[in-house]
Amino acid sequence: MLNPNFPVIYYGGDYNPDQWPEVIWKEDMRMFKAAGINIVTLPVFSWAKLQPSEEVYDFEWLDKVMDLVAQNEIKVCLATSTAAQPAWMSKKYPDILPVDINGHKRAHGGRVNFCPNSSVYRRFSTALAKKLAERYKDYPGLAVWHIANEYGNYCYCENCAASFRAWVKQRYGTIEEVNRRWNMSFWGHTIYDWDEIVAPSHLNEMWLDNGRQCTNFQGIALDYNRFMSDSSLQCYKAEYEAIKEITPDIPVTTNLMGTFKPLDYFKWARCMDVVSWDNYPSAVEPVSNVAMRHDLMRGLKDGQPFMLMEQTPSQQNWQQYNSLKRPGVMRLWSYQAVAHGADSVMFFQLRRSFGACEKYHGAVIAHAGHENTRVFNECAKLGAELKALGDKLIGSTARSKAAIMFDWDNWWAVEFSSGPSIRLKYLEQVEKYYRCLHSMNISIDMIGIESDLSAYEVVIAPVLYMVKPGTAKRLESFVEAGGVFITTFFSGIVNENDLVTLGGYPGELRKLLGIWVEEIDALFPEAKNSIVIKEELGTMKGTYSCGMLCDLMHLEGARELAVYGSDFYAGRPALTENLYGDGRAYYIASDPEEDFLKDFIGYICGAGDIGAALDVPENVELTQRFKENKEFTFVLNHNDFAVDINLGSGCFSELITGKTAQIMLSIEPKGVAILEREI
Incomplete structure (x- = not known):
């Protein structure tokens, strides 16, 4: 088991009550319970509301939400809200804002829009994380800490250049070693002083060619990527350490993004109690690519189960073509995550925003505001199934050759x-x-x-x-x-x-x-x-x-x-x-x-006698998880038609239906079976 705080498969997702009047909160709780929601992630983007000015913090509104959630016996994945700093902070401390690869200083706005080497950002973000930990350390429903959100910003400001020089000096020790490692005799780039090291950008060594970042000096560019990945990681670690000092027994994570190129997630995973990630494939993404990303997230911490922190119950808002998930696909893809090692199934978002760029991003509760929708009914069905599974799958792992x-x-x-x-x-x-x-x-x-x-x-x-x-x-x-x-x-x-x-x-x-x-x-x-x-x-x-x-x-x-x-x-x-x-x-x-x-x-x-657990038709996915003397075989039918599976001489308990499965197993289009047996 990952942690005593993970007694069952957590089912829920991002909840943004600060975007809604209080009168809606109680209705949200009723609908969450109807959908089988047992955990909410909040408040991911609420720094401006939690800290309206430099010396003032306001947690009273969050207290109300936390109390309401507790009354409804729902756990909390508590986010530190540090992915988007307040406007007053950017205005008063402009050095917090990043410089892009073209040398342009960014203005306030967006999210993850800060210099990862800004001492001001790190001071304020760590302080907020500490205050949240101090305030909610004894909250009975606190299950997981969620730091910031989807890190990944690179910066090329003078502060980053100075920090890069220090990073290089620590890594290589001497100017002579830097010249050797980077082959600086090429094109007469030999350096004689640390101050001659600059951040590689479109102002010097780098350029964009058909969407591909090119560089004259691969050694410099490669080390800058390492440095930037480490810089964002230091932001995360500062909050992590502040939280763990106060709540040492609560697992801490941040949501990764699968095969996200800018950050070295193997290094990040060493500093995470549990890996979590956001899964947003398009409707035409090969099933194998999604499976590979799940397996990569599992592999970051040597096969330990991970959290599916975000997926959409219906559609994205940011892809070129934001098609709906067809009936059964949300359920199928949720079980695919569990099949590959997830101990949670969570969504962005629980209630659909009514303004800004994510207003057309899917949610458990649609703009209609009631439960009489296809998506809500599918979510409720899945919630009931996951609840019935209890702790059977929690902590189970893969065994790959x-x-x-x-x-x-x-x-x-x-x-x-x-x-x-x-x-x-x-x-x-x-x-x-x-x-x-x-x-x-x-x-x-x-x-x-x-x-x-x-x-x-x-x-x-x-x-x-x-x-x-x-x-x-x-x-x-x-x-x-x-x-x-x-x-x-x-x-x-x-x-x-x-x-x-x-x-x-x-x-x-x-x-x-x-x-x-x-x-x-x-x-x-x-x-x-x-x-x-x-x-x-x-x-x-x-x-x-x-x-x-x-x-x-x-x-x-x-x-x-x-x-x-x-x-x-x-x-x-x-x-x-x-x-x-x-x-x-x-x-x-x-x-x-x-x-x-x-x-x-x-x-x-x-x-090498390495093969599949069962002989299945094409486009049927098989995975296995193991726990003590139990074997769980997941059968995922990605076809638009029913399939029959020959179980041979095996006799299984099918966990979703509770029935015995033997000889032949029929699975509906986009259907799932979880076969349990003792080994």
């Missing part, structure tokens, strides 16, 4: 690179490999570069461009002990400062993979090559298409399993296997079509 490595530093570095192809997108490559495993319903852990590998049989690291200190040795140990490692083109190229590892690619991975890469060919979008299988590997035979990048490599102990089919490097290795200790390491030298990955990874997993 396969893992995919994900690294924010690597992501930044790959896409700061000035070549070899603008088409190379790190996240798209990770999604592609995840999608392949997901299509086979193989349980996957999304892990960091420093994660323990001992529990896995197969580890995949797509485009492991950056090899950090110790990574190669850890991978060698994993394979030597019997593990299977798979990596791809454009791997093993640089170190943690984006400096090329000399002596031939893939650098530090060369020994493990038994190859060296001489050249990398970048293909135009319309150009293709082919991968010709030399010997049958399971169902693999014949020829597959490939493109984008093609590595031209030599064998150094590895054997070729497939070769290129055309161009001047026809007949050269395109897929290799290297026996290393008791394990095997594979290198995929190009970007293959998805049928290749399905067949190849199917062969790898089949050889």
Whole structure:
């Protein structure tokens, strides 16, 4: 179990009573209870109301709301409100406002619109968090602390530049080391004094090209991303420490945003008691991408359950096309989150705003103001089901034999690179490999570069461009002990400062993979090559298409399993296997079509007896969670038609209906089943 404060699956979401007259509050409580709501998050954006001036705090209105919530036996996820500072603060202390990458000083407005290195912001935000903790430390319904909201602002002001210099000095120690790590002899950029370090922006080293941030000096830009991620984290940590000093037993979180590029969430997770995140896929987002983000959030804290802090019950307001969730989809996607490790299902928002940019964002209570709506009835049905589940699933975890490595530093570095192809997108490559495993319903852990590998049989690291200190040795140990490692083109190229590892690619991975890469060919979008299988590997035979990048490599102990089919490097290795200790390491030298990955990874997993828990039709998702001697198998039908599932000789208890399930299980369109059995 995460914490004694999580006795059941929490079901609720963001509530903004300060946007409404008090007369509506009691009606909200009635409707919350009718919907099965057992937790509310408040007050996320109320700093201006909580602190109307520098010396004045007003908690009386919040006291009334907290008392009303307690009377209705609803828990509180208490937010610190520090994501949007009051106007008086921006006016009196203009240095709190950030400077954007173009050098423009921002005015007051929006949200998360502050310099993360502003001492004024940190002083006021920490003070408010402390006062909230002091006031509500004994509140019986306090379940979770929610700091700020969706961090992610970068700033390029002089204050940040000075803080960056201090960060660099602490990291590297001397000017000489900075020049070496950043390769400052290039273009005569050698620095001789700390004050000569400037924030990389569109005023100097960086520019925007077709939506992609480019830079002359990858080492500087990479470190500035690290610094900015750390700077926002320091804001969070200041509030965290103030709260924990007063309420040490209440878990603290902040809502993350899945694969959000600006912040290194693996570093953030170390400072969070429980990971929480906001899930807002479009209607056409592949199911596997949503599943991958859930698994990534679970993986941030080594497989611990997480909180689904926000999703919409019906539609977003900020996408280009804000379609409704069709009947059954909200319920299906909610259970998908639980299936992948969520111990809460929460919404933004509980009552729909009537003004400003989120007035058309979905809510449990619509503008109609009553419960006679499709969305409310769906929410109420889900609330009743989650209540009936009680604590059965709380604290249960996944058990995966396969893992995919994900690294924010690597992501930044790959896409700061000035070549070899603008088409190379790190996240798209990770999604592609995840999608392949997901299509086979193989349980996957999304892990960091420093994660323990001992529990896995197969580890995949797509485009492991950056090899950090110790990574190669850890991978060698994993394979030597019997593990299977798979990596791809454009791997093993640089170190943690984006400096090329000399002596031939893939650098530090060369020994493990038994190859060296001489050249990398970048293909135009319309150009293709082919991968010709030399010997049958399971169902693999014949020829597959490939493109984008093609590595031209030599064998150094590895054997070729497939070769290129055309161009001047026809007949050269395109897929290799290297026996290393008791394990095997594979290198995929190009970007293959998805049928290749399905067949190849199917062969790898089949050889290791890694497979799905049940044989199910296409577009039916399977996941499992485990708790003590209980196994919970989630069957999620993403189809628009009913499916029948052969349960074989197994006998299960289906938790949602309470019925016994054996031999065959029928699941309605967009339907869900949770099968429990002892193991």
